[in-house]
Amino acid sequence: xxxxxxxxxxxxxxxxxxxxxxxxxxxxxxxxxxxxxxxxxxxxxxxxxxxxxxxxxxxxxxxxxxxxxxxxxxxxxxxxxxxxxxxxxxxxxxxxxxxxxxxxxxxxxxxxxxxxxxxxxxxxxxxxxxxxxxxxxxxxxxxxxxxxxxxxxxxxxxxxxxxxxxxxxxxxxxxxxxxxxxxxxxxxxxxxxxxxxxxxxxxxxxxxxxxxxxxxxxxxxxxxxxxxxxxxxxxxxxxxxxxxxxxxxxxxxxxxxxxxxxxxxxxxxxxxxxxxxxxxxxxxxxxxxxxxxxxxxxxxxxxxxxxxxxxxxxxxxxxxxxxxxxxxxxxxxxxxxxxxxxxxxxxxxxxxxxxxxxxxxxxxxxxxxxxxxxxxxxxxxxxxxxxxxxxxxxxxxxxxxxxxxxxxxxxxxxxxxxxxxxxxxxxxxxxxxxxxxxxxxxxxxxxxxxxxxxxxxxxxxxxxxxxxxxxxxxxxxxxxxxxxxxxxxxxxxxxxxxxxxxxxxxxxxxxxxxxxxxxxxxxxxxxxxxxx
Amino acid sequence: xxxxxxxxxxxxxxxxxxxxxxxxxxxxxxxxxxxxxxxxxxxxxxxxxxxxxxxxxxxxxxxxxxxxxxxxxxxxxxxxxxxxxxxxxxxxxxxxxxxxxxxxxxxxxxxxxxxxxxxxxxxxxxxxxxxxxxxxxxxxxxxxxxxxxxxxxxxxxxxxxxxxxxxxxxxxxxxxx
Numbered sequence: 140x141x142x143x144x145x146x147x148x149x150x151x152x153x154x155x156x157x158x159x160x161x162x163x164x165x166x167x168x169x170x171x172x173x174x175x176x177x178x179x180x181x182x183x184x185x186x187x188x189x190x191x192x193x194x195x196x197x198x199x200x201x202x203x204x205x206x207x208x209x210x211x212x213x214x215x216x217x218x219x220x221x222x223x224x225x226x227x228x229x230x231x232x233x234x235x236x237x238x239x240x241x242x243x244x245x246x247x248x249x250x251x252x253x254x255x256x257x258x259x260x261x262x263x264x265x266x267x268x269x270x271x272x273x274x275x276x277x278x279x280x281x282x283x284x285x286x287x288x289x290x291x292x293x294x295x296x297x298x299x300x301x302x303x304x305x306x307x308x309x310x311x312x313x314x315x316x317x318x319x320x321x322x323x324x325x326x327x328x329x330x331x332x333x334x335x336x337x338x339x340x341x342x343x344x345x346x347x348x349x350x351x352x353x354x355x356x357x358x359x360x361x362x363x364x365x366x367x368x369x370x371x372x373x374x375x376x377x378x379x380x381x382x383x384x385x386x387x388x389x390x391x392x393x394x395x396x397x398x399x400x401x402x403x404x405x406x407x408x409x410x411x412x413x414x415x416x417x418x419x420x421x422x423x424x425x426x427x428x429x430x431x432x433x434x435x436x437x438x439x440x441x442x443x444x445x446x447x448x449x450x451x452x453x454x455x456x457x458x459x460x461x462x463x464x465x466x467x468x469x470x471x472x473x474x475x476x477x478x479x480x481x482x483x484x485x486x487x488x489x490x491x492x493x494x495x496x497x498x499x500x501x502x503x504x505x506x507x508x509x510x511x512x513x514x515x516x517x518x519x520x521x522x523x524x525x526x527x528x529x530x531x532x533x534x535x536x537x538x539x540x541x542x543x544x545x546x547x548x549x550x551x552x553x554x555x556x557x558x559x560x561x562x563x564x565x566x567x568x569x570x571x572x573x574x575x576x577x578x579x580x581x582x583x584x585x586x587x588x589x590x591x592x593x594x595x596x597x598x599x600x601x602x603x604x605x606x607x608x609x610x611x612x613x614x615x616x617x618x619x620x621x622x623x624x625x626x627x628x629x630x631x632x633x634x635x636x637x638x639x640x641x642x643x644x645x646x647x648x649x650x651x652x653x654x655x656x657x658x659x660x661x662x663x664x665x666x667x668x669x670x671x
Numbered sequence: 672x673x674x675x676x677x678x679x680x681x682x683x684x685x686x687x688x689x690x691x692x693x694x695x696x697x698x699x700x701x702x703x704x705x706x707x708x709x710x711x712x713x714x715x716x717x718x719x720x721x722x723x724x725x726x727x728x729x730x731x732x733x734x735x736x737x738x739x740x741x742x743x744x745x746x747x748x749x750x751x752x753x754x755x756x757x758x759x760x761x762x763x764x765x766x767x768x769x770x771x772x773x774x775x776x777x778x779x780x781x782x783x784x785x786x787x788x789x790x791x792x793x794x795x796x797x798x799x800x801x802x803x804x805x806x807x808x809x810x811x812x813x814x815x816x817x818x819x820x821x822x823x824x825x826x827x828x829x830x831x832x833x834x835x836x837x838x839x840x841x842x843x844x845x846x847x848x
Binding site: 654657658659660662 | 728730806808818820821824
């Protein structure tokens with residue numbers, strides 16, 4: 140027993156240590172050649188740049204004659220993806236479709252269309268959409284996993300820490316059922332996650348590929364931590380010694396928090412030092428609360444008066460848990476949604492609004508239980524027991540609905556991730572580099588007029604650098620426009636120049652002067668084209 | 672008449688020669704053989720956009736060792752010592768660290784000219800016929816600074832830059848004695 144716990148602890152630590160590099164939701168920032176561009180010669184490679192490191196899942200190219208080229212060599216170097224082009228591409232419009240996966244475990248796909256020589260018709264856009272059946276299964280598995288973690292593991296924690304005696308078989312049986320359900324769901328969702336990542340149909344679940352792909356995403360860590368949590372809870376449920384039950388319950392609860400903090404939109408958001416602990420707290424709070432509901436209802440139904448001390452203890456702990464999970468939830472919502480308009484304007488926001496309504500209703504029920512129904516339990520002649528059971532059952536139903544809603548978030552990118560993608564679509568940008576330094580200059584909007592420039596500087600190996608000063612120089616000699624020199628100001632992400640006015644469309648010469656330190660200055664040059 | 676004309680032409684030619692040197696911060700001796708001791712005289716012709724010079728900082732490039740700045744009345748002097756990029760042979764002694772930066776602090780009004788002197792050994796690890804640059808940062812009143820640190824890229828010369836680093840051309844080592 141002791142060894143098993145040590146092994147679990149070690150596993151948990153190993154998982155913790157390995158999960159440090161998750162990143163925000165990926166979005167394509169730039170393609171070279173750019174989407175819609177006409178180039179004279181077949182490029183040797185197409186370079187895709189994302190806002191964070193990605194790995195390629197599937198890449199396909201449909202050329203102007205409608206032929207599909209598979210198995211293109213794609214080299215990913217941090218946020219850059221270089222895709223080698225077949226040399227014998229015909230003249231005309233080529234369609235390059237990609238599906239990549241980023242640190243938060245969410246695959247994103249997109250298409251870059253470029254033309255060699257002149258634009259032409261093409262053989263149609265290949266799709267990589269996941270079937271509704273696979274998505275439905277993924278959602279179901281996700282909800283079942285939540286049930287196992289929150290109701291199952293949370294329930295075991297409740298029986299170990301809040302109830303003074305070991306659980307009766309009447310309480311233990313549904314809990315171990317929930318744990319088993321969670322374990323099955325955890326394993327299944329690994330394969331389903333892989334299907335989603337590869338864009339394959341449900342029937343491909345019999346092959347090894349989706350399972351391996353699912354494991355490689357950050358969701359693999361979530362499943363591993365979830366399995367540890369479920370196993371620990373299962374051990375804690377049936378152990379005789381009170382101390383072991385408590386240790387197992389506590390560790391299992393911590394693993395629930397870890398599991399959810401390992402992957403997902405919320406854990407992937409920046410700043411990570413804030414979002415990961417917030418997800419952890421949120422999950423632990425939820426497990427404490429939801430986990431107590433089923434055992435509570437069963438205990439109160441059987442013997443209302445005897446259940447009173449446990450209900451009181453739970454109620455006191457719940458105050459702390461609810462405060463923590465509400466605070467953490469608000470922090471995460473603020474990070475993810477960014478502005479009030481996004482609450483109604485995006486699918487993610489709509490799910491959040493619906494969830495908030497349900498949570499408020501749930502809080503109302505909880506307050507009712509604490510303030511009126513629990514004290515009534517002490518009255519031996521009253522019907523407080525039955526009322527409390529009814530109210531707790533209502534809480535369970537509401538919680539189920541909330542978990543179902545939360546499962547939908549799997550399919551809705553948060554507003555914070557949507558914005559960069561939309562901005563990138565309208566911007567003009569250029570990548571400049573020397574062996575030691577590179578800079579990405581983005582002009583948005585990418586049309587003549589008032590323009591805002593953003594400059595992101597990195598070392599030649601894509602490591603971040605912190606220059607002392609960055610100066611942007613733009614000129615258009617063919618239109619007689621001399622250098623427009625502006626010192627950039629440090630912004631949240633990189634450097635920015637506001638209030639630039641670039642009067643004409645066409646190619647502009649760009650120079651970025653970077654003061655690396657007091658004595659070293661680098662100058663990077665290139666050109667960027669503004670659309671008319 | 673002819674002499675006046677000639678004098679005028681001479682003056683013009685001289686002006687054209689030294690013109691940019693007056694504006695920029697430059698070295699007096701602009702060539703020196705490797706494996707020899709070099710006396711660097713930095714000529715500072717003006718402040719930064721009219722502001723007086725309050726500090727002059729010189730970065731010592733790799734391959735230049737045994738640096739000794741000359742004290743300057745009215746100016747405080749300070750050196751920053753750090754390890755070299757490798758060890759250098761200095762008359763049979765292996766040198767692994769030494770002065771990498773010299774800082775003079777004082778005050779030089781914009782309308783005055785001054786010179787800052789240091790002595791250094793140009794090791795034989797430096798390539799003859801290449802340029803050697805001593806980046807200089809001139810810090811002035813009002814938080815202004817002129818950074819004479821631009822090192823010309825391949826195929827360009829110091830004239831192509833607004834703030835070129837003072838440089839000297841390295842010559843082959845003199846015959847050993």
